[in-house]
Amino acid sequence: MSTPQPTPEPTAHADVSAGPQEAAPAAATPDEELVVTLSKPSADTGAPTAARTRGSHAALRYTLCRIGLFAAVSVIVWLACYALNITGRGAGILVVGISLAISGVLSYFLLNGQRDAMSAALVERVERAKARIDEGASAEDHLIADIAPRRSPTTDVS
Template identity: 40%
Template sequence: MRPVLVYTAARLGIFLATAGVLWLTPLQKAPLFLLLGALLISGLISYVLLSGQRDAMSAAVVAALNERRRRFEEARAKEDT
C-alpha cells in the first residue's frame, strides 16, 4: 500500500503549500475562504501533477482487493468440502 501513502502525502503537501501561499494574500483575514480556496486550487494542481501516482495507487488498491477476493473464495471453497 505504499503508493496510497505516497499519493496521500503528495496531496497533503500540495494542499499545505497552497494554503501557505494563500496565507500571504488578504485571504488570511477570512480563514474559511482561505481553506476553501486552498482545497479547490490544490485539487486542480493534484489532478494535473499527480495523475501517474493516482494510477499507481488505483492499481495497488485493485490488486489488494483481488487478492482478498481470491483468499475469500479459497476459504469458502475449503469450507464447502
C-alpha cells in the same frame, strides 16, 4: 496451533483451505475420528513482496502528496493575500477556500500517477482477498463432498 475436530466417519486425508490457513493431511485415529490439523500455508510466508510493499504505501504516498500540495498552495495564497493587503476576519477562510480549490485542481493533474498506483494497489488487494475466499470455499466444498457420501442415514428400528 492445532485443534482436533472429530467427525463421524474416518478419512485418510482431508485438505482444507480457509483464508490464511491451510489444512495438513489428516489420518484416521484409532478411535475412527477424522482429525484436521491447521497449519500455516507453505506458499505464502507472510513476507511482503515487492508488489505488496509498493502497493501498501501508495495510498499513504498519495495522501501525503495531497497534504503537501495543499500546504504549499496555502503558503502561496497567504503570501498573495498579504502582498495585496487582504487582511481581516475573513482572510483566513478565504485563504483556506482558495487553497482547497487550487490544490484540488492541481492534484488532479499533478498526482495522476500516484492516484493510479493507489487504485491498482486497491484492486490487487481486493483480488487477492477474493482469491483467498474462493480457495477456502472450494476446499470446504471438497471436504464436505468427501464426508457427505460416507454418512449413512440413521434409522431408528425400535
